Each structure stands twice: as C-alpha cells, then as structure tokens.
Amino acid sequence: MFDVHYFHRMRLAIAFILSVVVFSLGSCKKDQLLTSADAKLTLATELLTFDTVFTTVGSITKSFTVVNAYDQPLNISNIQLMGGSNSAYSINVNGSSGTSFSNIRLNAFDSLYVFVKVNINPGSSDLPFLVKDSIRFSINGNTQQVQLQAYGQNARFISSGRISSNTTWNNTLPYVIVKPLTIDNGITLTITEGTRIYCNATAPIIVNGTLKALGKVYDSTRITFRGDRLDETYRDFPGTWPGIVFNNSSSNNELRYINVLNAYQAVIAQGNPNDVTPKLTLFSCQISNAYDVGLLAFNTKIVAENCLISQVGNDGETGLGGSNVLLTAGGNYTFNHCTIATYANFYQNHKQPSLFISNNSGSQSLPLQVQMDNCIVYGQGGLATDEIVVSKTGNTAFGIQLRNCLYKVKNDPANVTFLNALKNVEPLFDSISTSRQQYNFRLRDESPARNAGLAGGPSTDLDGKPRPAGTRPDIGCYEKQ
Template sequence: MKRLISCLAFLVVLLTACKKESFINSADARVNISTDSLRFDTVFTSVGSITQSFKISNDNDQKLRLSQVKLMGGSNSPFRININGVAANELSNIDIAAEDSIYVFVSVTVDPSTANLPFILSDSISIQYNGNQRWVQLEAYGQNARFINAGLINSNTLWDATKPYVILDFLNVAPGASLTILPGTKIYAHANAPIIIDGTLNATGSVSAPISFSGDRLDAPYRNYPASWPGIIFRSSSLNNHMQFVKVLNAYQAVIVDQPATNANPKLVIDQCIIDNAYDAGIFARNTSIAASNVLISNCANNISIQAGGSYNFIHCTAASYSNNFLLHKTPVLSVSNFTLQNGSPVSSNLQANFTNCIFWGDAGFVDNEVIVRKEGSAPFSVSFNNSLFRAQNEPTAATLINVIRNQEPLFDSIDVSNRYFDFRHTKSPAPGINAGLVSSISKDLDNNNRPVGLPDMGCFEKQ
C-alpha cells in the first residue's frame, strides 16, 4: 500500500511538472500587458530620458512563448528597449513561465535638429504570441535647447526665447557683467546647478510671456518636486537686479539675496512674480535691500525669511502656505530679524522693513503665528505692517501695526490640497482683504489688471 501511494504521488508530481513545462498554444491565452502606451514628457536633445517600463504577464497555468517582441523603428528609432534584461531592438522565442511575467524597459534619446518648437517622436513595440499581435505605442516630446555647462558670463549678454536654456553645472554672471532675459524665455537647471549672480540680472517678462526658472526634470512626478534645483543667488557684489513677470518654481531656496547693495538702489526689485514650491526659502534675504510688489510666494517651507537687518519694502504681496504631499507647513510664512548668531551670541544690524497691503497666511496645525518679528541689540530697528492681513495668535510686539486684519480667513478662491491646485485670488464675498488696502502708487496687480483709483485690495491680486 505504501508503495502504491508513493507511486501515485510521484505520478501527480510528474503530471503537474509536465503540465507546467508544456506551452499554451491557444490564441485565447490570457496575456496581460500592463499598458498600451508610454509617453515621455519633454526630452531635451542629446540628454536622454528616464527609463519607463511595462510588464507582460502570463496569467495561464502553462508556459507561454512570445514569438517576437520588436521595436518597429529598429536601429533608426530614437527609442531604445531592453527586453527582460537583454538590450535589443528585437528578440524572438521568449519564454514566460506559468503565472510569471517579464519587463520591457524603454528610454529615448532625441537627436538635435533645427526646430525651435517642441516636436513629437513616436514609435511602437510589437508583441506577438500564438498568432496574436499586440502593440504598445511610444510617444515623446523632443525639445532642442541651448546647454550651459559651467557657464561664466563675463560681458553683457542677452538671452531670448527661441530655445530654452538648460544649465547642467552652474551659471555665474561675473561682477560688472549683466544677463538680460527676454519675455517667454525658459531656463531649466540641473539638480546641482545654481544660478549665481555676482553682476546684474535683468529678467523682464510679460503677462502673456513670463520668464520661468525650474528644474530640468520635466517628467512626472519629478516636475512637481521641490528642491529640483538650487535656486538663484544674488551675492555681495551684485547690484541693480530686476525681475518682472518671472516664475521661480520648485527650487531648494528660490531667491537668495545676500549683503547690502553697493549703491543706493535696492539690490533686487521684484515685481509681478511668482515663487512657488521651494523646499526651503522662497525669498531668503540677509542684510540686504529688496523692493517687492505684486509678488506671490506660495507653498514654500519658509516663504519669506529676513535675517541680519537690511532695508525692505513689500507692497501688495501674498505669502501663503498649505501642507501638501511634498511639504508640511510648519514654519511661519514671514520671519523678520535684525541679527545673526556669532559664537552663540546675537549680532544686530540696522533694519527697516515695511509691509503694506500684504497677506500672510497658512493653514492651521503646526504654526500658531504666521508672522514673527525678532529684535536684538540697540541697532536702529523699524518694522511696520500697514493695511495687511495675517494669522497669528500673538501680535508681533516688536513691530508697528496700522489697520491690520488678524485671524480672518482671506477666503482664497481655491485651496485644493489633494489635487495641488491653489488659486490665491480672493473674489469671494465677504473676503476681508477686498477694498481694505492703502492707496498706493501700484496701479496693476499680478495679473496686470488695473487697481482702482480708490481703495485697492490687499495681496497681489485685485478683484475684477
């Protein structure tokens, strides 16, 4: 009896093994291909893309033989494929074990051309088995660009919008030199590529053709990550800088302004600009001078950080942060101080800072006071808030407050954290910032809409 049972068990194992080793030949074999298309967002010429993949699964209890997997464009295709670990444009007789799968990896490299506008590249992968043929479509957007590798600008230079600029190592505008950027120009920086201004930056866009600075990873999800690139740094010798209709997106520290100007002008004049999604500071200013109007600083870890004194005039600006998938809002949107610590002791400098018709707001949770003002020492100190709105449990006692609105929701038009959609206009009634500003010389808002002759709205947007 024991011998009979052993023989039967052996036969069961043998039959099972034979079944698994046999191939399914039916055209109705269950084969799952994880996608029918792969799309690559903007790929700069010569740089190459990320690698994407799809899976071919054999959902049968027998082995499956793929008669062919083929990149139809072959060696002339800008796409490259790797089939289950084999780099080849075509592979035949690929076996997939029962209830197993293989991966096909795809990348694309775009050859330079004379085109200025983005162009579409396409190809397809054919998958054949048991008389069936299925397809995965491939599509990429190619973009010619001007590449800057360890770029030093030591004379007056003009950048236009015909092709984007990709900074691979760093860009440095030398003392005495200037970089002028025309409307519509797009600048993309590599992860370790800061833009360093020792001379002068004049970036003047328009409402219909803004200038943009961002990281060079344009594929999802990387295009939305903070800290995608270092940011713009205005160093001690820099002077007479101007930014208008500029977007600075997804930097580590978006705009750093360091040390006083060497003349009587503000070191940076920034108007009608958007600074968004910085991993650390949106604007970091240290003992310097900034004139800012109609600027939106949104969803940064530290929207505005002013240290070690200086001279600042912010008018019609909005600084707002909400916790999202990338950043927790856990520091005030505005921090102002007149000192730095040296060997653990505060060293103070002169500070004059005026905030007029501004909104400083963030979601409640980790931050009790969205505005922090700190004073040390006896150096001249003047910080004032005029006709501004902010959220704070405690008023900043070191500052002068005139006609401020505290702890009233600004009623922004849309705060959709789950979809990362934020509209910091405030057109809903009764938004407290509407017609609550102080009459000023600022005649336009961030959208370049007219502000009224009478009382304007607080913040960077004017209700129309």
C-alpha cells in the same frame, strides 16, 4: 479472516497513488507551453508617453510590465523595437539591452519588466515635436504592441559656466543650464519676455553682476526659471534645482513678471542695504514650490510688489530655513500687495513660519527696516502656529510696520506695529486643494481682504488687471475683478 487493517492500508495506498497521478498530470500541464492561438500577454500599458525631453539630454527610464495571466507558461517568440538601431528609443528586457529578443519563456502567472529610454537628436524645429516608435510582442502567431511617444524640444545648452560680457537671452529657444552659471562682476545678463530657463539639479545661477529678467504680464510672455526634469515624476517636485543667488557685488537687479518654480532656495540676495537703488526689485513675480525658502535675504535691500510667494517650506530650523520669506541679518525691505502663503501637503510640511524677520547676524545686531502694505501672510495645516515670527537683539535701529495686512498668528510678535490689520481671519482664497496640488490664491467675492487695502500702490495686479484708482484695493497680489 477479513483483515480490516489491511483493507484500510490498501485504501490509503490507492488514494496516495491516485493523488500522485493527478498531481503529476497537473504538473505536466503546468509545465506544458500554452500554444493556443487565442493566448495574449497582459500589458500594463498600450501607450508609454514621455513629457518634453530636451534634445541630446535624454530622459529618465520608464518601464512597464508584461504579465502571463495563464496557469501555463508562454513562449514569447519575439520582442522587437520596431525602429531598430536607428530608433530614438532604447529598450532593456529583464536586464538585457538590445533591439530584438527571441524565445523568452514566461512562466505561469509570472511577469517581466521592459525598460525604455529616449534620446532625441537635435533638429531644425524650434517648437516641440513628436517622436514615435513601438515595441512589438509576438506570441503563438499573434502580435501585440506598445506605442512609444515623446515630445522633443531643441534648446540652447549653457555649459560654459560663466557670462563674462553683456549678454541678452531671447525666447527663440529655451536655455538649459547644465552646470553652475556665474554672471561676472560688472556684467549684465538681460532676459527678454517669454524666455524659458531650465536648470540642472546642480546648476544654480550666481549673480555677481546684474540680472535683468524683464517679462510681461501674459503667460506666454512671462519668464520662467525651473528645473530641467519635466517628466511626470519630477516636474512638480520642490528642490529640483538650487535657485538664483545675488551676491554682495551684484547690483540693480530686476525681476519682472517671472516664475521661479521648484527650486531648493528659490531667490537669495545679500549685501548693500544702504544703496539708493535696491539690490533686487521684484514686480509681479511668482515664487512657488520651493523646498526650503522662497525669498532669503541677508542684510540687503529689496522692493517687492504684486508678488506671490507660495507653497514653500519643508522641515528647516526657525530663522535658517523652511519659510516662504526669510529676512535676516538686518536690511531694508518694502513689500506691497504681496501674498505669502503655504498650505501643508505631501511636499511642504510647513513647520516654520511663512515670514521670519531678524536683525541678527551671529552675535552682531544690524539695522533693520521692514514696511509691508496690503499683504497677506497666511498658512494652514502644518505645525507652524505663528505665521510671522520676529527676532530682535541689541539696540540698533529696528522698525517693522504692517499696514492693512491680513495675517495669522497665535500671539502677535513683539517690536512690530500693526495698523488696520485683519488678524486670524481666513483670506478665502478662490480654491485650494492640497490632495490635487491645486492652489488658486485669487480672492473669492466674500473674502475679508476685498476692498481692505491702502490706495496708492501699483495700478495693476499680478494678472495685469487694474486696481481701482482712488479707492481701497484688495489686499494681496490679486484684485478681484
């Protein structure tokens, strides 16, 4: 008699055996090396580029992936740094350093990492120079390459920690400040036009004497202070170096046509508010992309004209940080044709006002005098509702006057005199794109700040373009031409 159950069990057994055979055959295939002469690795890039690297300093490590996109394993017969041990580059493959690596098995759909670092030796060139090499991958008789290139730059490395005699820096080579640098009491450091200064993450410039940074109007003749990380990931980060500090003993400091970029607290000045000569004179300066404060003043005397203090402030507490300009503990301050503005973005959350003014120093109240003419104080996109916040305590002399200024607040601060003000109107800057990190604070034709200023200020704007003589100029640091 035909056993239906037996027949069904036999069918299941045969199906199981066939599936095992098919699986085994498939597994065997997947375990077999792909030896086709057409096989190629999938390289994440064919060109790995490093931005300007200072000689002897090196750079961050960059990496790229090497992928086996096939369903069979591959054998990479060789990975070779073509410059060998004499190369300016060094490589690491999956955790192992060397210049040549042989017989690396890369399983199906698997990947490995190649890490690359560059260190450029000093040369005779004063200008940036190009350093090249390549990494060759050999597989099944085929070769593929990733090109390496870096721009090297010679520099003068300042590691002594202090300047103890009158010194002049020029623009022949950039300066890299390796550790905190102090200008001693009674000593003057003069920096000439076009000089570039790059500071390490732990290297503030501390001025106990005098700093005179005397640039000129063109981009090539302006003086630039910034962090020493120029690679793509870090070059636009705020807070990549501490900033410049003018201590109580310093005097007669001048910053003309300078850029202070990407600092933590870009410029700090303190002490001597009653001196005839200001502690610090700022003329046609740009202070941009600071993490905490752009200009921080403690009971001192500052004159600022034609200055742009922009894109500043991440977190911070009101009166302590997070503002473009923070004037505290009293003092004597004059601002003319300055633009103070922040648009919230990934780097600056703009929680605090763009401008904070206070006469407080702990429990003490100190005299305060602030005069602002033809200035823009504006912000957008953050949590700050008032772009100007004022704190007054005690009965000491206290005066704040803003004439012909454009500003944004929900409520006007007390103890401030506003004359001919433009309140809560958009300045209509030329172009702002927070997503692309592009900020052009020049004015459009239709800006309400056009022809709304007081005459008698500086004759040229931040770009060195003329302001009209005897008629009303534009408000802010730029004059629409």
